[in-house]
Amino acid sequence: MSQLPTSNVTQDYLKAIYAAVEWGGPATSVSALATRMGVSASTASETVRRLADEGLVHHERYGGISLTGSGRQAALAMVRRHRLIETLLVEHLGYGWDEVHDEAEILEHAVSDLLVERIDRLLGHPVRDPHGDPIPTVGGEVTLPPTRPLAQTPAGEGGRVVRISDAEPQVLRHLADVGVHLDAHVAVVEARPYVGTTLFTVTPPGESAGEAVELGDPAVAAVWVTA
Structure with a gap:
C-alpha cells in the first residue's frame, strides 16, 4: 500500500x-460526513476541500464525495489496521464485539506498519473482522461476499449472517443475546410493520433446529445475509 497521510x-x-x-450505500455528502465526524458542516467542507487539493478525493459542488485512487489506497490501509486491531482485541484480549470499535479508532493511528503485519501473522491472516467486515490485504484488495440487507429479505427467505454493523454497540449486544451471530442462519417468518418488528427463526452454525426471535427495525437494519 502507498504511504499513509500523517494527519489523523x-x-x-x-x-x-x-x-x-463499502456495502452499497450512496456516496457521502458534506453534511452527512459532518454528522459522522461530529463536526460542523463548514469544518467538514474545509477539510474536504483540502483533501481534494491533496488529490485524495473528488468532490463536485453540492454532489457526493468520492475517493481518488491514492485516497482509496490510504483509506484501505486504515481500514486494514482498524479491522485487524478489532480482531486482535476480540480473539486475544477478551474484548466483546461491542467494545472494540472505539479502542481500534485510537490504536489504528499509533501502530506501525510492522506491528500491523505482525498482528496479521499472529491472527493467521484473517479475511474478516468480528463483525464480518472484510479485512483488506496488504496490497489493498478487498473481497465482498454477495449479500443483501436482512431488511430487504422477503418472508419465507433467509440466509447465513455475513455482516453485522458495529455502529450501535447496544444493537450488537441485543443481537448476541438472541443468538444472531456471524454464520448463524436467519429466516424471515413474518414482518410486523404495525409494531416495527419482524419475526425470524435463528439457527446457530452447525445446528439444524432454530428458535423464534422477534427483532425491532434497528436490529434488523444492522444485519446482512448471503444473497
Whole structure:
C-alpha cells in the first residue's frame, strides 16, 4: 500500500468516505460526513476541500464525495489496521464485539506498519473482522461476499449472517443475546410493520433446529445475509 497521510484527521475522513459506500450505500455528502465526524458542516467542507487539493478525493459542488485512487489506497490501509486491531482485541484480549470499535479508532493511528503485519501473522491472516467486515490485504484488495440487507429479505427467505454493523454497540449486544451471530442462519417468518418488528427463526452454525426471535427495525437494519 502507498504511504499513509500523517494527519489523523485525514486518515479518519478517508476511512469514513470509504465506509459510506463499502456495502452499497450512496456516496457521502458534506453534511452527512459532518454528522459522522461530529463536526460542523463548514469544518467538514474545509477539510474536504483540502483533501481534494491533496488529490485524495473528488468532490463536485453540492454532489457526493468520492475517493481518488491514492485516497482509496490510504483509506484501505486504515481500514486494514482498524479491522485487524478489532480482531486482535476480540480473539486475544477478551474484548466483546461491542467494545472494540472505539479502542481500534485510537490504536489504528499509533501502530506501525510492522506491528500491523505482525498482528496479521499472529491472527493467521484473517479475511474478516468480528463483525464480518472484510479485512483488506496488504496490497489493498478487498473481497465482498454477495449479500443483501436482512431488511430487504422477503418472508419465507433467509440466509447465513455475513455482516453485522458495529455502529450501535447496544444493537450488537441485543443481537448476541438472541443468538444472531456471524454464520448463524436467519429466516424471515413474518414482518410486523404495525409494531416495527419482524419475526425470524435463528439457527446457530452447525445446528439444524432454530428458535423464534422477534427483532425491532434497528436490529434488523444492522444485519446482512448471503444473497
